[in-house]
Amino acid sequence: MRPSLSLALRLSTAATAGVLALVIAARPGIAADDAAAGQALFKTKCTACHSVDADRIGPRLQNVVGRPVASVPTYSYSPALKKLGGGWTPARLDQWLSGTQKMAPGSKMFLQVDDPAQRRLIVAYLQSVSEPSGLAAKK
């Protein structure tokens, strides 16, 4: 395609990566490399349904670490997830990603991440886009 398009995209990507690095570096307890790698995995595995800051097929994931389960008021959750209760900690998100239907049979999400290393990185990214207070601090 036209060179201007290619250049614009590369500059945009570089700028985004720079901003992300600054944001991640400001989060205590999260390795910047882990969160950046987790963001790349998130883009591949999660963005068909999820955005950080908008409800789509799935709910928005900003501040997911530390918030109660099924608590985004603008999203229509399944009865299964509403029944689950509790809050999203990093450990619980890892459990969720390893088998959503085992944890909440009948929930809307079916994709699972089998690789524990990939789950750890995705959760690190989710921590990086969550407020550092609340349940997030409790592993």
Added chain:
Amino acid sequence: MGLIQRGAVGDRRNFLAGAGVVTLGIGAIGMTTARADAADRPSNDVGVIQTALAIEHEGIAAYRIAGKSGLLSASTLKVALTFMGHHQQHRDSLAKLVTQMGGHPVQPKTDADYIADLKLGTLKSESDIVALATTLERGAASAYIGQINALKDPQIARLFGSISADEAVHWTTLNNAAGTPIPAAAYLFA
């Protein structure tokens, strides 16, 4: 073609044939195990298809709304409309399956919802639109593969594999158009 070259081709064919047998053997073991697991659990197939249908609705809306934006050149618009047509065909196949299974196919959101969800109002150029489409297509290709294990019906699993390949073609086309290098590591959607 010289003798040496012909011999090399023959060797390569033999090698590939042998590798195919080994790969099929390993694959068959894995699939047998996965299918045995699938047989032991209740079917989630309608739910999995509904999620896929929602993804297709969103993709159709993104291409349709972006196509009307006036930001795309004629050649890019032509490709976008072709991809939208693929997504419409995926939608029709998936909706038909849900109906056949006794369900009610999930309906699309409003255009206003999609514009808000995908921040389509913030897209200011063709490159912005291509970047968004690239992200969505990569996610879709990965989502289809990632949900195959949740399916009980092997025919639906096969359909998901086929749709995932379509999404991968979309992603590849857009990725190349943007001049972004193909990732060096294999298993791009795993």
